[in-house]
Amino acid sequence: MHQLSELDASFLYLESETTPMHIGGVYLFDASGLETPVSYATFIKYICSRLHVAPMFRQKLKEIPLRLGRPYWVDDSEFSIERHLAYVSLGERGKKTCVNALAAKILEEPLKRDRPLWHITFVDGFKLDTPEGDKDGFALIVKLHHASIDAFSGEEIMGKLLEYSPVPRAINPPRPWQPRTEPSEERVFLQAGANMLKAPMQFASLAYNTAEAAARGLIQKQIHKLPLPASLFTAPHCPFNRQITGNRSIVSASVELARLKTIKAQLGDVTLNDVVLGICAEALNRYLITQGTKTTTPLVAMTPISVRSSSLRRATGNQMSAMLLNLATNETDPALRIRHIHRNAVETEPYREAIAADRLTELLPSTLLALSARLYSELRVARNYQPLFNLPITNVPGPQVPMYLQGAKLVQQYNTAPLFDSMGLVIVAVSYEGMVTLNFTLCPDVVRDGESLEGLVHDSLDAIERRAEAAGEAVIDQPGDASPKSLSNEIYNYLEGLLKKRPLRFWR
Template identity: 75%
Template sequence: MRQLSELDASFLYLESETTPMHIGGVYLFDASDLQYPLAFSTFVAYLRSRLHVVPLFRQKLKEIPLRLGRPYWIDDPDFSIERHLAYVNLGEHGKQSSLMSLASKILEEPLKRDRPLWHITFVDGFKLDDREGEKEGFALIVKLHHAAIDAFSGEEIMGKLLEYTPEPRAIPQPRPWLPRPEPSEERVFLQAGANMLKTPMQFASLAYNAAEVTARGLVHRQLRKLPLPLPLFTAPHSPFNRQITANRRLVSTQVSLSRLKAIKSSLADVTLNDVVLGLCAEVLRRYLLVQDNGTDRSLVAMTPISVRSSSLRRATGNQMSAMLLDLATTEPNPAARIRRIHRNAVDSEPYREAIAADRLTELLPSTLLALSARLYSELQVAQRYQPLFNLPITNVPGPQVPLFLQGARLVQQFNSAPLFDSMGLVIVAVSYQGQLTLNFTLCPDAVADGDAFKALTEESLASIEAAVASLGPDEGNELPASGSQSLTDELMNYMEGFLKSGLKRFKR
């Protein structure tokens, strides 16, 4: 048995009817060069022959009695690949708009918990739009639960399932697989008890390490005299932070990586990730202005960061850290904003290293995290007070060489991420073959006119390119005029305000 980490388990407990916690993908394949169309039965045989490269595809959850501990991954003795596959033929409606509407509906549905947490829909009759005209193609709509993977490992899994050669290979027979016996309830109960006995020691060790690294980061801050990270719950109100429904929409658009790299080279001291974040920031700023929701305060993004390494590498699970990042949307110059974003990211480094997301969730049990998140939603904290952050933005580097499935070339992919109560928009940027795809997963009942993001992306990129040409060498690198504040003062001020608010309510 392999137990879920606290971070992995939290995605299970956060799931509700309106917030399915799976990562989605829509993969478009060009089948015009195939001698025969790829039949669904061929795809099933191909996938069956590749199951051994992704063990989680045949593992399901084993819950602990009375929820005394986190669930385990165990082999599914009743595994049947047919329970995880579906076939749809678009027929005469095989346009990309129809495919994306179908994908949105499929991605709204939560995965069933009585089986391995994945599902693939094979979409036939799909016509690829090409400069030379329509081409025959097909698509895959993939759902993988966030408890099993993060955005980075999800990209790795698809890379393992696909091929790197355009020549269709003979499909081998599936490797023999004998599921390990399902553990008895008694064994699971005993294992949960043993884990509970170890918890106090783990808590003490983690608390000490977290305090030590946080203190080191604080000293580093004071020495450098740089602004502290953003205080909690100070992100501005935005239309992205409204109560959401079960409806989902995926809007995607592409830009050339070469254009982004040219901006990076011109600005010199920034990373490609800074440029991507700067592009997202400009798109969001323009969207708010179009919607007449402009704010005089900068938007705040939560940016997940992979903490995988060669020595701590698992095939699945969530291995992420995260930081809150000021997107500098109050800076009018979009090129100078990229430099400010870079500086803000560098400033956050000591605290990003202090407590990675997986260690933080070990300090706080996943059930407590889930309860806190539910209360955050049900008490409408994001509506009544300022939100912790406005939206997550994830940048996932993808392969720059073409991938194939039985000779059909993967030409484009769209990726979705889970939405959360009071979090109606998520941006996932994925690169593939010299192109960057910006994917906007949104709740249309909270974020109106999602199609506007497509045009705004091109406008924003052109605006950044024009601003780079006239940018001064130091513009955007200036430090804020306000003096820095100690972390202790910041926490004391926050607690003082909280207590004053509580006393006022008590007096009433």
């Protein structure tokens, strides 16, 4: 048995009717050059031959009685591929807009918990819109639960499922697989008890971290009674920071990777990730202007960072850290803003430790985290308080060589991420074969006119290109204090100033 981490389990407990917690993907294939089309029956055989690439495909959840601990992953002795695949034919209407609309509806539905947490819909009748005219193809709509993967490992799993050769290979029979016997309720109960007994030893081995966490907790009890310094957590209210519904919409915009590399070269000491974030910031800026809600306070993004193992043979799960990043949307020059974003990212580097996802959940049980999120939603806290950040933005590197499924070429992919209450918009950027696709997962009841984001991305890239050369020569004023910043130091410095003015009684 492999037990879920606190972070993985939190994605299970956070799930509700309006917040399904799976990562989604829409994959479009060109099958026009094939002598024999890829049928649904062929696809079933193909998937069966590839199930060995990751254990998660044949493992399901095993709950602990009375929820005395986190669930386990166990082999599904009743595994059936038919429970994870579906077929949809679009007839003659299968353009990209139809596929995206279908995907939005499919992705609104949570995955069923009595089986491995993944599902693929095979979409037949898809027509690729190309300059040469419509071409025959098909699409895949994929759902993988966030409790079993993160965006980075999900991209690698899809890479393992597909092929790198345009020549259709013979489909091998499935590798022999014998599920391990599912543990009894008594065995799971005993294992939960053993884990509880080991907890004191684990806390002892983490004495330093526990003491540090306790000290921080002591300070936090006082922080909530005091006005926070202006430099901390000042994300403004935005239209997409409101309570969401269960409706979903997918908007995507693709740009050439070469154009982004040119901007990077012109701006100098920045990264490609900074350029991607700069395009996102400019597009969001323009969107807020069109909605009449432009704010002078810079938007703040949460950017996940993968810290996972490079081997899919190990437990996949969620192995990531994150940092809060000021997107400098108060800067009027969209190209110069990218240099500000780079500086903010460098200065924010120490913040990673402060909000690393695994450390946040070490001492905070996943059930308590879920309860807090539910109360946050039901009490509509987002309406009365400023958000910690405005939206997540994830940049996932993908393969730059073409990939195939039985000779059909993957021409484009769109990726989605879960939404939360007060987080009605998520951006996932994925690169593939010389293109970068910005994928906007949004709640249309919160983010109105979301389809305009596609055009705004292209307008933003054009504007950045026009200003890139001049911005590359500009000098950004550096802060007077060049010493590295950290979250704890800023809090301590702020409290030190307060202590000099009036005493604080920490024992209350």
